Each structure stands twice: as structure tokens, then as C-alpha cells.
Amino acid sequence: MNYLPNIIFLIILAVGIGYFVNNIKKLRRNIKLGKDIDVSDNKPQRWKNMTRIALGQTKMVVRPVAGFLHIIVYVGFIIINIEVLEIIIDGIFGTHRIFAPLGTLYDFLIASFEILALLVIVAVILFWIRRNIIRLQRFIKPEMKGWPKKDGNLILYIELVLMLLFLTMNAADYQLQQLGAAHYTEAGSFPVSRFIAPIFEGLSLSTLIVVERTAWWLHITGILIFLNYLYFSKHLHILLAFPNTYFGKLGPKGKFKNLDAVTQEVKLMLDPSADPFAAPAEDAADPEKFGASDIMDLSWVQLLNAYTCTECGRCTSECPANQTGKKLSPRKIMMDTRDRIEEVGKNLDANKGKFEDDGKQLLDDYITREELWACTSCNACVEACPVSIDPLSIIMDMRQYLVMEQSAAPSDLNNMMTNIENNGAPWPFNQMDRLNWKEEL
Structure with a gap:
């Protein structure tokens, strides 16, 4: 018996x-x-959220x-890849359709x-049409140029090719079964690929076997390539949607x-009994940095x-600031954060796990102050x-960070805070004059 294919x-x-494990x-x-935070509370609700949102796609x-x-692609791709288990067993032991005895x-x-x-x-074809022919607004925003656009299309091409290889493999297999080829015992029902099989009529047994084996090898190799491509793609959410919804x-x-x-x-x-001018205790920890200017200041x-972001653009399409022409795009905030994490990660790789200051940070180098102050904090993106x-x-x-570390709030906000400090209200009126307006009634 030739064990070379099994070894390969x-x-x-x-x-x-x-x-894949190395990338994980x-x-x-x-x-x-990121900074450590405790998200171990209310586990039943967290499991419920993960089941409902990530698994149930609600x-x-x-x-x-x-x-x-999306549900078709999600369910189809997950369930179809149950078949990968059979392919792996067949590939290791040199069997063919090992689960065929299930009848x-x-x-x-x-x-x-x-x-x-x-x-x-x-x-997948409809998704491609929506992106490239209909060109929905949320897919043609400025942050979706270059790699994000290529990534969105590339993943569609990969899924299309993998499904076509699966059907081609089955069609050739079905034809070989009909011809009684050795090692191709009759097994399985082929409601789709049997209509592709006539393409192979007239081919010799040896040619048919080459077609079936080629499709088989390309299919499993393609799945492994896809698995490793996830780390570099927005489709990492296939794996991370589950923990992300759990820790939401x-x-x-x-x-x-x-x-x-x-x-x-x-x-x-x-506290009236406290001395506001007392020095802190000798063992007191240094005060933490207020807010965040780089990814190390954010929580894990x-x-x-950031890594879970699907770049679908639903957040940006719902953002009132973005709708009125402001620079803010919540999707870009997440994409920029992920890009900065990756940059820091490469820095660690290059310096044997030790971060060397690169003179950059998330604030200003990736996310501008104009974007941050355009936000209305309405939570539409979160919803x-x-x-x-x-x-x-x-x-x-x-x-x-801008307000408490740099005192760099916009002038309108600074005026408001000054008024609150001096007048107890955001308006520039002395407390004694607040009710003067009623005199004119």
C-alpha cells in the first residue's frame, strides 16, 4: 500500500x-x-446573550x-464543515467516505x-452584488478603501471556490460510483452534484479519479488556508463573536x-473631618492615568x-454624526484600534516580547480629536x-484622557465646565440672576 498521500x-x-495555533x-x-477588568458577574445572563446573539443571530x-x-452562509458553512471530519479521517487512514456505514x-x-x-x-453571489454593483453606502465609506474592500471580496471568493470544489468532488464521486469504480462504494445522496455529474460523462475512470482527488485535495487544503486567513481578516469574528457576546x-x-x-x-x-491638604500615605499607589491615549490604556x-469587528458598517450607518457629514465613523474607531494593536504586536515580535517605544499612539496617529468630539454619545452604534x-x-x-490629562476639551465644553464651577449651572449667569427671565412675562 502506498502511504505517501497519507504522509503528505x-x-x-x-x-x-x-x-493557526501560533496565530491564536x-x-x-x-x-x-489591555488592562484587566472583572467580567465574571451574572454568568447565566452572559451565556444567554452568547446563545441568543452569537449562535441565534438575533x-x-x-x-x-x-x-x-448571513444565516444561510453561517449555518451552511458551519454544517458543511462537519464533513471536514470525514475528510480528515479519510486523509489520515487512506479510507474513503469512512462514515458511509451510517446508511x-x-x-x-x-x-x-x-x-x-x-x-x-x-x-455569496448576492453579497458580492450588494458590495460591488449595488454598492450600498455603508460599503463605500472612506475607511473601506484598500485592504478592507479587498478582504470583503476575497472572503466571498474563497467561500465560493470551497463550495464549488465540494460539489465538484461529490459529482465526480457520484459518477465513479455509478461506474462501479474500486474504492468508490455506493454511498450518499447527491441532489445537487448529480446534475453536475453529466459534465464528466465520457471521461475514463483514471481521469475521473484525478478530478475527484484533485477537488478533494484542493477542498481540504482550501479549508486550512481559510482557517489561517481568519487571523488577518475581518472574518475573525467567526471565532470571536462567541466570547465577545459573552463578555459584552x-x-x-x-x-x-x-x-x-x-x-x-x-x-x-x-468629608468635613478629612484634611484635603494631607499628604497621601507612603504605601499609596500612584494614581492611574485618566482615560486612554493608546491601546494599553484600554481594557482587554x-x-x-476591536478584533471581533466584522466591518459590516451597521454602527456607522446608524451614527447621527456620520449621517450629518461629520468625520466620525464608529466602524473606523474599531478598525483603527485593531490596526494599532497589530502594530504593537509586531513591535513585540520584533523585540522578543518587549515593547520598544515607536513614538506613536492610538490618539492622533490613528484616531483624530475631531472624530472623538463629533460623537453625541447616543449609543446608536452599540445598539x-x-x-x-x-x-x-x-x-x-x-x-x-483629553479632558483630565491634557485639559484639551473644545472651547465650548471648557466654557460649560467653567460655568458649572462658578455658577453651579452650564449657563453664564450668576445664580442670583437665574430667574430674571420671568420678569418679562
């Missing part, structure tokens, strides 16, 4: 999985660059057309896979976190958000996201 298969499998380790390291179907097409159940599974493969092909914010969307250092200062000011959940990403939290943390 094992090598390809080991390289593919090994490279990098991903985990990069996410852990927020996708808010837009029915895109939602329905009727196997026939049903193969038939289901084929119907789903056809539906995936239709959905549970509290009211309009509730912002308080800084412990500020809370302590306020309590000190309100925010960095997970629209189909995988529980929170761009607003990053915007507010960076604003906090």
Missing part, C-alpha cells in the same frame, strides 16, 4: 493547524495587552435581507450538505463607569471588541452592532 496529508494538516497565541497575547435579522443571507443517516447528511452548499453559493456589557447602555481615583477625591471633599474587553461591540466606550475613554 498529515504534513499539510500539521502545518495548517500549527500555524499571538491574538491572545495582543488582547491581554441582531442580524434586524435587517432581514442581509440577516437571512440512511449518511445519505441525509450528504444531501443536506449539498443543498446548503448551493444556498451558500447563491448567498450587561448594564444600561447609557451608564458610564466611574474612576475610583475621582470617586475617592469627591468623597474626600465631602475593548481590544477583544446596532450584531456582535455586542461597544465603540462608544473607547471614544469616551479617549475623551476622558
Whole structure:
């Protein structure tokens, strides 16, 4: 028996999985660059959110057309790849359709896979038309030029090719079964590929075997390539949507976190017995940096958000600031954050795990102040996201840095804060004059 194909298969499998595991380790390291926060509360609700949003796709179907097409691709691609298990076993042991003894159940599974493969092909074509011919507004925003646009199309091409290879493999297999070829025992039901099989009529057995084997090898190799492509693509959300929805914010969307250092200062000011001029204790920790200017100042959940972003643009299409022509795009905030994380990660790779200051940061080098101050903090982007990403939290943390670390708020905001400090209200009127307006009534 010739074991060479099995050895080659094992090598390809080991390289593919090994490279994927290495990238996952990098991903985990990069996410852990963020500050640690405790998100271990209310586990039943977190599991419920993950099941409902990531697995159940409930927020996708808010837009029915895109939602329905996405569910077809999502369900089809996941279920069809159950067949990968059989391919892996066949590739390792040199068998062919190892699960064929399941009989009727196997026939049903193969038939289901084929119907789903056809539906995936239709959905992928429609997605491509929406992106490239209809050109929906959210797909042609400035941040979607260059690699993001290529990535969106490339993933569609990969999915299309993988589904066509799957059907081609089955069509050649079906034809070989009909011809009684050795090693191709009759098994499976082929409601789609049997209509492709006539293309191969007239071919010799040896040619048919070459067609079937070529499609088989390209299909499994393509799946391994796709698996490793995920790390470099927006389609990393296929894996990260589940943890991201689990760790998503549970509290009211309009509730912002308080800084412990500020809370302590306020309590000190309100305590009549406290000495506001007393020096801090010798063992007191240095006060934390207020807000965020770079990714290391954000939490690991925010960095997970950035890697999970699907670049679908629902957040930006719902953003009132963006709709009125302002520079802000919540999608760009997440894309910029991810790009900066990747830049820092490459810095760590180049310097053996130690970050060397590159003179850059997320603020100004990636996200401009104009974008940050354009935000109305309405939470429309958070509500629209189909995988529980929170761009607003990053915007507010960076604003906090500008105000509390750099005193760099816009003049209107500075005027308002001065008025609150002096007059107890945002308006430039002395407290004694507040009711003067009623004299004119």
C-alpha cells in the first residue's frame, strides 16, 4: 500500500493547524495587552446573550435581507464543515467516505450538505452584488478603501471556490460510483452534484479519479488556508463573536463607569473631618492615568471588541454624526484600534516580547480629536452592532484622557465646565440672576 498521500496529508494538516495555533497565541497575547477588568458577574445572563446573539443571530435579522443571507452562509458553512471530519479521517487512514456505514443517516447528511452548499453559493453571489454593483453606502465609506474592500471580496471568493470544489468532488464521486469504480462504494445522496455529474460523462475512470482527488485535495487544503486567513481578516469574528457576546456589557447602555481615583477625591471633599491638604500615605499607589491615549490604556474587553469587528458598517450607518457629514465613523474607531494593536504586536515580535517605544499612539496617529468630539454619545452604534461591540466606550475613554490629562476639551465644553464651577449651572449667569427671565412675562 502506498502511504505517501497519507504522509503528505498529515504534513499539510500539521502545518495548517500549527500555524493557526501560533496565530491564536499571538491574538491572545495582543488582547491581554489591555488592562484587566472583572467580567465574571451574572454568568447565566452572559451565556444567554452568547446563545441568543452569537449562535441565534438575533441582531442580524434586524435587517432581514442581509440577516437571512448571513444565516444561510453561517449555518451552511458551519454544517458543511462537519464533513471536514470525514475528510480528515479519510486523509489520515487512506479510507474513503469512512462514515458511509451510517446508511440512511449518511445519505441525509450528504444531501443536506449539498443543498446548503448551493444556498451558500447563491448567498455569496448576492453579497458580492450588494458590495460591488449595488454598492450600498455603508460599503463605500472612506475607511473601506484598500485592504478592507479587498478582504470583503476575497472572503466571498474563497467561500465560493470551497463550495464549488465540494460539489465538484461529490459529482465526480457520484459518477465513479455509478461506474462501479474500486474504492468508490455506493454511498450518499447527491441532489445537487448529480446534475453536475453529466459534465464528466465520457471521461475514463483514471481521469475521473484525478478530478475527484484533485477537488478533494484542493477542498481540504482550501479549508486550512481559510482557517489561517481568519487571523488577518475581518472574518475573525467567526471565532470571536462567541466570547465577545459573552463578555459584552450587561448594564444600561447609557451608564458610564466611574474612576475610583475621582470617586475617592469627591468623597474626600465631602468629608468635613478629612484634611484635603494631607499628604497621601507612603504605601499609596500612584494614581492611574485618566482615560486612554493608546491601546494599553484600554481594557482587554475593548481590544477583544476591536478584533471581533466584522466591518459590516451597521454602527456607522446608524451614527447621527456620520449621517450629518461629520468625520466620525464608529466602524473606523474599531478598525483603527485593531490596526494599532497589530502594530504593537509586531513591535513585540520584533523585540522578543518587549515593547520598544515607536513614538506613536492610538490618539492622533490613528484616531483624530475631531472624530472623538463629533460623537453625541447616543449609543446608536452599540445598539446596532450584531456582535455586542461597544465603540462608544473607547471614544469616551479617549475623551476622558483629553479632558483630565491634557485639559484639551473644545472651547465650548471648557466654557460649560467653567460655568458649572462658578455658577453651579452650564449657563453664564450668576445664580442670583437665574430667574430674571420671568420678569418679562
